[in-house]
Amino acid sequence: MIDVPQVMTVAGIDASGGAGANADLKTFHNQGVYAASIITGLTAQNTLGVQAVLPTPADFVTAQFDSVLADLSIQAVKTGALFDAERVQTVADNLAQAQIPFVVVDPVMVAKGGAPLLTDDAVAVLVAELLPLATVMTPNLAEASALLDRPITSETAMVAAANDLRALGPANVVLKGGHLADSRSDEVADYVALADGTGFWLRAPRVATNRTHGTGDTLSAYITAHLAKGETLAALMPDAKRFMTAAISETIAVGHGHGPLNHWVTG
Numbered sequence: 628m629i630d631v632p633q634v635m636t637v638a639g640i641d642a643s644g645g646a647g648a649n650a651d652l653k654t655f656h657n658q659g660v661y662a663a664s665i666i667t668g669l670t671a672q673n674t675l676g677v678q679a680v681l682p683t684p685a686d687f688v689t690a691q692f693d694s695v696l697a698d699l700s701i702q703a704v705k706t707g708a709l710f711d712a713e714r715v716q717t718v719a720d721n722l723a724q725a726q727i728p729f730v731v732v733d734p735v736m737v738a739k740g741g742a743p744l745l746t747d748d749a750v751a752v753l754v755a756e757l758l759p760l761a762t763v764m765t766p767n768l769a770e771a772s773a774l775l776d777r778p779i780t781s782e783t784a785m786v787a788a789a790n791d792l793r794a795l796g797p798a799n800v801v802l803k804g805g806h807l808a809d810s811r812s813d814e815v816a817d818y819v820a821l822a823d824g825t826g827f828w829l830r831a832p833r834v835a836t837n838r839t840h841g842t843g844d845t846l847s848a849y850i851t852a853h854l855a856k857g858e859t860l861a862a863l864m865p866d867a868k869r870f871m872t873a874a875i876s877e878t879i880a881v882g883h884g885h886g887p888l889n890h891w892v893t894g
Contacts, residue, residue, distance in 0.1 A: 631659070631660060631661045632659075632660045632661065632702050632703075632852070632855035632856050633660065633661045633662075633663065633699050633700050633701050633702060633855070634655055634660045634661070634662055634663070634701065634702060634703045634704065634705075634851050634852060634855045635662065635663040635664065635665060635695060635699075635701045635703075635704040635705075635727075636648050636651035636652065636655070636662060636663075636664050636665070636704070636705055636706075636707065636848065636851075637664075637665040637667060637704060637705070637706045637707065637709075637718055637722075638651055638664075638665075638666070638667060638705075638706065638707030638708055638735075638844070639666065639667050639668040639669065639670055639680075639707065639708040639710070639744075640666055640668070640669050640670060641670055641672055641841070642669070642670060642671050642672055642673065643672055643673040643674060643882065643887075644887065645674065645840040645841045645881070645882070645886070645887030645888070646672075646840050646841035646844050646887070647670070647707055647708060647841070647844060648664050648666060648707065649841075650841035650844040650845050650848065650887070650888070650890070651664075651705065651707065651844055651845075651847075651848040651851075652664060653845075653890035654844075654845050654848035654849055654852065654890060655848055655851075655852055657890055657891070657892075658848075658849060658852035658853065659852075660852045660855055660856070663695045663699055663701065665688060665691045665692055665695065665718075666683055666691065667682065667683050667688060667707075667708060667709055667710060667714055667718070668680060668681060668682040668683050668708065668710050668714070669681040669683075670708075673882060673884070674840055674881070674882030674883060674884035674885050674886050674887070675882070675883060675884035675885075676884070677744075680710065680744070682710045682711060682714055683714070685713050685714060685716075685717040688714060688717050688718065688721070689717060689720075689721055692721040692725065696725050701725070701727050702727070702728055702729065702854075702855040703727065703728065703729035703730075703731065703851045703852070703854045703855035704722065704725075704727045704729070704730055704731070704851065705730075705731040705732070705733060705847050705848055705850075705851040706718060706722075706730075706731070706732050706733060706757070707733050707735050707844055707847070708735040708744045708745070709735070709745065709749065709753070710744060710745065710746070710749070711745070711746045711748070711749050712746065712748045712749040712751075712752045714749075715745075715749045715752040715753050715756065715757060716752050716756060718757065719752070719756035719757040719760065720756075722757070722760050723756075723760060728762075728854075729762045729763075729851065729854040729855065730760050730761050730762050730763075731761070731762060731763045731764075731765065731847050731850050731851045731854070732753075732757055732758060732760075732761040732763070732764045732765070732797065732847075733764075733765045733766075733843050733844060733846075733847040734753060734764065734765075734766050734770050734774065735770075735843065735844075736750075736769070736770050736773060737769065737770075750773070750774070754774065754795055754796070758795050758796035758797050759796035759797075760796075761796065761797035761798065762797070762798050762799065762854065762860075763797065763798070763799045763800070763801060763847075763850055763854075763860060764792060764797035764799070764800050764801070765800075765801045765803065765843065765846060765847045765850065766792065766800070766802060766803070767802075767803045767805065767806060767843060768785075768802070768803065768804060768805075768806045768807060769806065771788050771789075771792060771802055772788075774792060774795065775788055775791055775792065779807075780807070781807075782804070782807070782816060782818070782828075785802055785804055785807070785816075785818045786818055786820075786826065788802060789802040789818050789819075789820035789826065790820050790826075792820070793820050793822075798822040799819070799820065799821050799822050799860050800819070800820040801817060801818075801819050801820075801846070801850070801860075801864070802817060802818045802819075802820070803817050803842075803843065803846070804816045804817050804818065805817075805839075805842070813832065813833055814830050814831060814832055814833050815830070815831050815832075815833050816828055816829065816830045817829045817830075817868065819860070819861070819864055821860065821861060827861070829864055829865065829868040830868075831868055831869075831871075831872045832872070834872070834875045834876045836875060836876070836878055836886075837884070837885050837886065838875065838878045838879070838885065838886035838887065838888070839875060839885060839886075839888070840882075840884075840885040840886055840887045840888070841887050841888050842871065842875065842888065845871065845874060845888055845890070846867060846871055849863075849867045849870055849871070850863065850864075850867060853866075853867070866894060869894055870892065870894035873889075873892040873893075873894055874888040874889050874890065874892050875888060875889075877889045877892050
């Protein structure tokens with residue numbers, strides 16, 4: 628019998644398969660961990676945008692938690708789209724009770740096409756209830772700006788923002804810099820702020836493509852898988868960066884808008 632790390636995604640379904648729980652499950656499989664799923668909502672979406680959203684009833688979210696945790700030994704969990712304050716609170720309550728060793732929070736606020744995936748009143752619940760449970764938070768610049776209520780327009784500002792986000796509760800922050808517009812436009816730089824107060828940069832060549840649907844989900848899922856395998860955040864992040872660069876650059880021809888990543892790449 629093979630002993631395999633067991634992880635869980637708490638996220639919405641992407642009807643077109645490129646983001647949300649769909650991207651998480653593909654990444655988990657790629658990285659050799661067993662994945663369970665708590666579905667927080669359904670979306671009618673494709674690479675062109677989100678056309679409709681149907682959140683899962685809060686009591687059924689809890690029922691899913693109860694079923695999975697009564698049977699599986701979950702070492703790490705990641706959260707994605709939670710949609711509104713009721714679902715954020717429900718997820719936070721269940722995670723607090725479960726006490727899973729590693730919690731990765733991807734604060735999904737807006738879909739790639741611009742559709743909102745987290746209501747304004749849910750942000751306060753996210754900060755108060757969910758972020759203090761997080762081992763790692765993985766915001767992009769737009770999400771970080773919204774949480775801190777200020778623009779982030781330089782690498783110096785990214786460092787300050789990552790440390791200020793840590794002050795909101797998460798032990799570690801991976802701040803993704805893919806949307807930063809500065810003199811380093813030929814590369815993408817992410818900043819990792821660690822629980823011990825130190826930090827470091829991860830850099831890679833910028834890939835000229837619009838096939839980036841599910842990027843945030845995939846990165847946070849990769850981190851979740853490797854935390855479950857017993858790796859430290861500092862040790863796994865260079866490999867995570869290489870995996871993401873490959874998944875974005877080795878493009879697949881799917882859809883007519885913001886196409887999905889290549890979840891078949893190795894790494």
